[in-house]
Amino acid sequence: MDQALAPDLSRMDVASPGLAIDGLGLRHGARVIFRDLSMSIDGGTFVVLLGASGVGKSSLLKIVAGLSRPSQGTVRATDGKPLAGRIAYMGQQDLLYPWLNVIENVMLGARLRGQRRDRDRASYLLGRVGLAERAQALPSELSGGMRQRAAIARTLYEDRPFVLMDEPFSALDTFTRAQVQDLAAELLVGKTALLITHDPLEACRLGHHLVLLSGAPATLSAPITVRGTTPRPADDPDLLHTQGHLMRLLTEAHES
Numbered sequence: 122m123d124q125a126l127a128p129d130l131s132r133m134d135v136a137s138p139g140l141a142i143d144g145l146g147l148r149h150g151a152r153v154i155f156r157d158l159s160m161s162i163d164g165g166t167f168v169v170l171l172g173a174s175g176v177g178k179s180s181l182l183k184i185v186a187g188l189s190r191p192s193q194g195t196v197r198a199t200d201g202k203p204l205a206g207r208i209a210y211m212g213q214q215d216l217l218y219p220w221l222n223v224i225e226n227v228m229l230g231a232r233l234r235g236q237r238r239d240r241d242r243a244s245y246l247l248g249r250v251g252l253a254e255r256a257q258a259l260p261s262e263l264s265g266g267m268r269q270r271a272a273i274a275r276t277l278y279e280d281r282p283f284v285l286m287d288e289p290f291s292a293l294d295t296f297t298r299a300q301v302q303d304l305a306a307e308l309l310v311g312k313t314a315l316l317i318t319h320d321p322l323e324a325c326r327l328g329h330h331l332v333l334l335s336g337a338p339a340t341l342s343a344p345i346t347v348r349g350t351t352p353r354p355a356d357d358p359d360l361l362h363t364q365g366h367l368m369r370l371l372t373e374a375h376e377s
């Protein structure tokens with residue numbers, strides 16, 4: 122890729138605001154998924170949320186994204202402005218439009234908002250996720266991992282101050298996963314990000330702070346802070362130490 126074509130994707134001149142999650146509760150029928158969850162995320166920090174399957178992580182992320190309503194509590198941006206329109210959200214389903222090719226899917230947000238589409242930026246991102254050759258393909262012609270990479274490119278294309286991602290790299294092979302993690306760490310510098318993963322290594326490579334959701338009703342752990350700049354190498358001693366600690370906490374949460 123010609124570097125002259127690379128847009129300035131990691132603008133750091135304006136730091137993103139933070140997020141204030143206050144007293145969130147959620148129930149489905151008689152079942153309380155969580156109650157009174159609170160968390161502050163400083164502007165420009167990358168928080169990773171982990172926890173057992175079914176504990177409520179996606180539900181929490183959807184509430185933060187404004188896609189579902191909590192039974193109680195609030196989510197606010199720390200600059201006091203509305204969150205609506207400032208969030209890039211990538212759910213577990215890629216939600217690619219089947220009738221649009223890959224590059225049109227990447228630029229979908231601009232199309233839906235009636236904005237000018239930045240084809241250079243979309244091409245650059247597709248190159249970085251290894252899909253340059255598949256820009257004209259339809260989603261049905263892609264593998265699961267390729268579809269996920271297209272969805273990641275679409276999320277990063279949005280260039281929003283708040284980025285929420287639900288297991289964005291789960292379908293990727295080990296090598297591609299590390300590459301796309303590196304890209305996310307690079308492009309999300311300065312953004313306020315909340316990412317869900319089941320992979321402790323991924324959490325430790327990318328997160329400034331790691332938070333566990335566990336129990337029924339679920340509660341949030343105190344944040345675990347990982348030292349060093351991201352993306353951390355997989356053999357970084359601080360990373361390995363934190364990964365071991367995290368594994369112990371996840372095992373304890375599973376057994377309790």
Ligand SMILES: Nc1ncnc2c1ncn2[C@@H]1O[C@H](COP(=O)(O)OP(=O)(O)OP(=O)(O)O)[C@@H](O)[C@H]1O
Pocket residue numbers: 149154172173174175176177178179180181
């Ligand atoms: N619309 C719904 N109606 C009823 N129950 C729901 C609904 N959505 C989610 N749940 C339940 O809420 C709980 C939390 O689901 P959620 O998808 O948030 O879990 P998760 O931690 O993200 O799981 P996973 O890691 O498997 O994605 C689950 O027990 C699920 O069955």
